[in-house]
Amino acid sequence: MAQRAKATKSETAKTARRPGGLRIARVFTRPGQNPYETIPWTRRTSRITNPDGSVVFEMTDAEVPEPWSQVATDIVVSKYFRKAGVPQYDEQGNPILDEHGQPVLGPERSVRQVVRRLVGCWRDWGERYGYFATTEDAQAFEDELTYMLLHQMAAPNSPQWFNTGLYWAYGITGPAQGHAYVDPDTGELKKSTDAYSRPTPHACFIQSVEDDLVNPGGIFDLVMREARVFKYGSGSGTNFSKIRAEGEPLSGGGTSSGLMSFLKVFDRAAGAIKSGGTTRRAAKMVVVDIDHPDIEKFIRWKAEEEKKVAALIAAGYPADFNGEAYATVSGQNSNNSVRVTDEFVQAVLNDGDWHLRWRTDGRVSKTVKARYLWDLIAEAAWQCADPGIQFDTTINDWHTCPVSGRINASNPCFTGDTRILTEHGLMRIDELVGEGIEGRFIRVLRRDGSPSRPSQLMLTGVNPILKVTLSDGRRLRTTPNHTWILRDGTRKPAAELVDGDEVLIHDFPVEYEGIWELPIRIDRQLGERSLPAMPTRWSPELAEILGHLIGDGCIDSTGVTVLVYGTHEDEREETAERHKRWLETLFGIAVSDTRVGNGCRQLRISRRAVGRFFAALGVKTARAHDKRVPNSLFTAPKEIVAAFLRGYFGADGTCYGRGEMGECEVSAASAARGLLEDIQLLLQLFGIRSSIGEMRGAEKEGFGGYTCRACYRLQVHPQDLERFSTDIGFSVRYKQERLRSLLGSRRMSKAADRPVHVVRVEEAGEELTYNLTEPHDHAVWANGVYIAQCSEYMFLDDTACNLASLNLMKFYDPETGVFDVETFRHAVRLWTIVLEISVLMAQYPSDAIAWKSYEFRTLGLGYANLGSLLMTMGLPYDSDEARAIAAAITAIMTGEAYATSAEMAEVLGPFPGFAPNREHMLRVIRNHRRAAYNAHPAEYEGLHTPPVGLNPAHCPPYLVQS
Numbered sequence: 001m002a003q004r005a006k007a008t009k010s011e012t013a014k015t016a017r018r019p020g021g022l023r024i025a026r027v028f029t030r031p032g033q034n035p036y037e038t039i040p041w042t043r044r045t046s047r048i049t050n051p052d053g054s055v056v057f058e059m060t061d062a063e064v065p066e067p068w069s070q071v072a073t074d075i076v077v078s079k080y081f082r083k084a085g086v087p088q089y090d091e092q093g094n095p096i097l098d099e100h101g102q103p104v105l106g107p108e109r110s111v112r113q114v115v116r117r118l119v120g121c122w123r124d125w126g127e128r129y130g131y132f133a134t135t136e137d138a139q140a141f142e143d144e145l146t147y148m149l150l151h152q153m154a155a156p157n158s159p160q161w162f163n164t165g166l167y168w169a170y171g172i173t174g175p176a177q178g179h180a181y182v183d184p185d186t187g188e189l190k191k192s193t194d195a196y197s198r199p200t201p202h203a204c205f206i207q208s209v210e211d212d213l214v215n216p217g218g219i220f221d222l223v224m225r226e227a228r229v230f231k232y233g234s235g236s237g238t239n240f241s242k243i244r245a246e247g248e249p250l251s252g253g254g255t256s257s258g259l260m261s262f263l264k265v266f267d268r269a270a271g272a273i274k275s276g277g278t279t280r281r282a283a284k285m286v287v288v289d290i291d292h293p294d295i296e297k298f299i300r301w302k303a304e305e306e307k308k309v310a311a312l313i314a315a316g317y318p319a320d321f322n323g324e325a326y327a328t329v330s331g332q333n334s335n336n337s338v339r340v341t342d343e344f345v346q347a348v349l350n351d352g353d354w355h356l357r358w359r360t361d362g363r364v365s366k367t368v369k370a371r372y373l374w375d376l377i378a379e380a381a382w383q384c385a386d387p388g389i390q391f392d393t394t395i396n397d398w399h400t401c402p403v404s405g406r407i408n409a410s411n412p413c414f415t416g417d418t419r420i421l422t423e424h425g426l427m428r429i430d431e432l433v434g435e436g437i438e439g440r441f442i443r444v445l446r447r448d449g450s451p452s453r454p455s456q457l458m459l460t461g462v463n464p465i466l467k468v469t470l471s472d473g474r475r476l477r478t479t480p481n482h483t484w485i486l487r488d489g490t491r492k493p494a495a496e497l498v499d500g501d502e503v504l505i506h507d508f509p510v511e512y513e514g515i516w517e518l519p520i521r522i523d524r525q526l527g528e529r530s531l532p533a534m535p536t537r538w539s540p541e542l543a544e545i546l547g548h549l550i551g552d553g554c555i556d557s558t559g560v561t562v563l564v565y566g567t568h569e570d571e572r573e574e575t576a577e578r579h580k581r582w583l584e585t586l587f588g589i590a591v592s593d594t595r596v597g598n599g600c601r602q603l604r605i606s607r608r609a610v611g612r613f614f615a616a617l618g619v620k621t622a623r624a625h626d627k628r629v630p631n632s633l634f635t636a637p638k639e640i641v642a643a644f645l646r647g648y649f650g651a652d653g654t655c656y657g658r659g660e661m662g663e664c665e666v667s668a669a670s671a672a673r674g675l676l677e678d679i680q681l682l683l684q685l686f687g688i689r690s691s692i693g694e695m696r697g698a699e700k701e702g703f704g705g706y707t708c709r710a711c712y713r714l715q716v717h718p719q720d721l722e723r724f725s726t727d728i729g730f731s732v733r734y735k736q737e738r739l740r741s742l743l744g745s746r747r748m749s750k751a752a753d754r755p756v757h758v759v760r761v762e763e764a765g766e767e768l769t770y771n772l773t774e775p776h777d778h779a780v781w782a783n784g785v786y787i788a789q790c791s792e793y794m795f796l797d798d799t800a801c802n803l804a805s806l807n808l809m810k811f812y813d814p815e816t817g818v819f820d821v822e823t824f825r826h827a828v829r830l831w832t833i834v835l836e837i838s839v840l841m842a843q844y845p846s847d848a849i850a851w852k853s854y855e856f857r858t859l860g861l862g863y864a865n866l867g868s869l870l871m872t873m874g875l876p877y878d879s880d881e882a883r884a885i886a887a888a889i890t891a892i893m894t895g896e897a898y899a900t901s902a903e904m905a906e907v908l909g910p911f912p913g914f915a916p917n918r919e920h921m922l923r924v925i926r927n928h929r930r931a932a933y934n935a936h937p938a939e940y941e942g943l944h945t946p947p948v949g950l951n952p953a954h955c956p957p958y959l960v961q962s
Helices: 009-013 070-080 111-128 135-150 158-163 166-170 219-231 259-273 295-314 324-328 342-349 370-384 392-397 429-437 540-552 569-587 608-617 631-635 638-652 673-684 718-727 733-745 821-841 847-856 866-872 880-908 914-932 957-961
Strands: 041-049 055-065 154-156 180-182 189-191 204-206 235-239 283-289 335-340 353-357 364-369 388-391 419-422 425-428 456-470 475-478 483-485 491-493 553-555 561-565 592-595 601-605 653-656 665-670 690-696 711-716 758-773 779-782 785-788 799-807 859-864
Touching (some): 041 070, 055 070, 070 111, 070 158, 111 135, 111 158, 111 821, 135 154, 154 821, 180 847, 189 847, 219 259, 259 283, 283 295, 295 335, 295 370, 342 353, 342 392, 353 370, 364 370, 388 392, 425 429, 425 631, 429 456, 429 758, 475 785, 540 553, 540 561, 540 569, 553 608, 569 601, 569 733, 631 638, 631 673, 638 673, 653 733, 665 673, 665 718, 673 690, 711 718, 718 733, 799 821, 799 847, 821 859, 821 880, 859 880, 880 914, 880 957
Parallel strands (some): 204 235, 283 335, 335 388
Antiparallel strands (some): 041 055, 180 189, 204 799, 353 364, 419 779, 456 475, 483 491, 483 785, 561 601, 653 665, 665 711, 779 785
């Protein structure tokens, strides 16, 4: 979006040529011609009655175009006319004033008023933001659209009729309703200050919901957001598959009442709102994935309720939809759909099993035959026309913005052990999601280190995994479609990463609020009654001892804690003595002190309660090659992490260099690669980079000897040694002194900065995966790499779409039998511009939808009256010829809309979400073109199921050539 200063209506009226704006041709009107005079007018009465004859609505002398039918008149007058707040005029066009000289307010009484406020508002916003090259182009835009609306050539969706232009034409405001928008001048999210200065023109909202009862983004928050949508005459659709099934455990110890109990709440809320105001009943779409444990009840929901209705009608209750019978049952206020994948369809074909999975942990809750579910869907749809089916795989194959998230289904991302940088340090994503499920949302840290509350946390099921290895030795495990942000700003799914792709690594110190309390419960088992003392909070002394225990110690199989100290006097005497004193103070017990034959020293604690204490902190009784940093360290305060690292490097690290050569290195070696990867992540909290390499490969000794395991070496980045010395250092004095000495004599010339890059991508089986949504940058620090997070988003969740339809009959000449392609293209271009301006001027029911609409600017252009067109052409609706003509018209409309979008992007700039999705969008457009020219299935890119192309043998040549 081009950034231009806002202007008032009076200022835009004076606007001269805007270089680079859009030129608008005239097809239906001429300069200086009043488009309202191109059609005769008449006055009619509109009366709406109930089945019993009682009047619901009546207006006399409403002014409408004479060619309009009574049905069209009733719809516009009863539904779209504003009923209050409009200045009234007498028959001579003079304003009617009250005894105080103030305008008398009332309803709209003419289609002229409605069309004027729509088209005038679109023009005003377009002029303010530079959409038109000249004032003449803006006038042509207004006149052409006015003509099309009056002659019923096109129409926007209902919310435009309800809301657009009320402030522009009449100054109607009203109290703010909690809406938001992104200011196109600043790119900042703002809250609307009233109800109508920014209209609500969007018809369709896809809204997300979390498995949370009352917090933002949760179940009852969605009830409120849907109410906001329905109030302004729009519709809402949500995939409810995250909500726990009946019988799944709750944090308080009970079990969930299940998905269906909450769907009934949403149904009742929608039913209540449908009778309010002067718009229409609530429009609601409910979607559930085919693997949800409650899917059988969902499929049968409406069919079972219809049985109750039949019984009530048989008992004498009224049979109309608004009668008592239907009002008594649930499930009548939504359209339901089941989301199925190609995998499920294949299981149906093969009569295979299908697993239903718990929402909380992804485990299989039940296994059924896929055909059983398929038959259940077919039978229910035959009984009551619900549920429908959404083909998840096909929808996502044609998705133009897959980098930004899948359409309406969870996008699997990270394995559970991936560590996300948060306000409490480095948390595993499975723990982060678990906290969210229990209603505790922990903020993640953005690229600059500032905190941000995730808008979504989700478990995404069992999925294929790729292991990506980087040049600094770190490894990440993600799904193949997970998006990576490269160093040059481009984005790639993991499956497309290649050797040499450079990534962004966390290389700056970060501040966070660590957790001082130890994550253990002190009880008799741990030794509360058998030990004089037991720490309950972190201390630098405890952390340094823990670091040494991980570096050169263990808890043996009998529960005895052993710490080993080397032969150098500083370590053997000074460090060991200090640690012994600390241990005795921390636990109030004597520590066994042993000198061994090789000159080393051992501290041994035989009290098993101490071993259990360290085990509770995360120390494992593991062999050397399986050691890891205890999980509790990753969320400990930063000074505790520094003490731990100091103890670890004191025990297992080395400092090497030749002062006369100006060399200096700090490293640590271990058979446990995972341990070094943990140390690498902790170092990054201080902005200290490091790399991991293999010192020695695994090999087997000869003569029946033992297998020699691989050994790995972590080396601190040369440019970060000063920071390492200052912020961490060694717990052993001679190592720290040597480091300071070498740094003092080191040549200060900077080593070349070698960006971290991908070296290998390999398959790694299947695993349970997790995901989150950071709402601002849409990226997080994961295992120290800045990487895009995915979002569950028919477009992305928390997006909106405003619609318009072109009346195909108005472009067809029954005398010649020709469809006017060029005029149709002109109309497509105009209405694409209208829909784009509508995104600009709109307000939205949630912050998330405001952001997504700003970033993706989704439009919905379609057509109406296809059935009438085909009948007029003398074609059966279900015929090859009818399908070919529909395909040709759709292809022309799609191509022209994309071309107009590109034209606007050239003038105003592309939508923010375009750059990372550019290649995917072009791939989808190429596939559209292939379908229009009936390409061979092998020519399509990235599709699981090729479409049925336009068969030119069944289509008029002029349409094929167009």
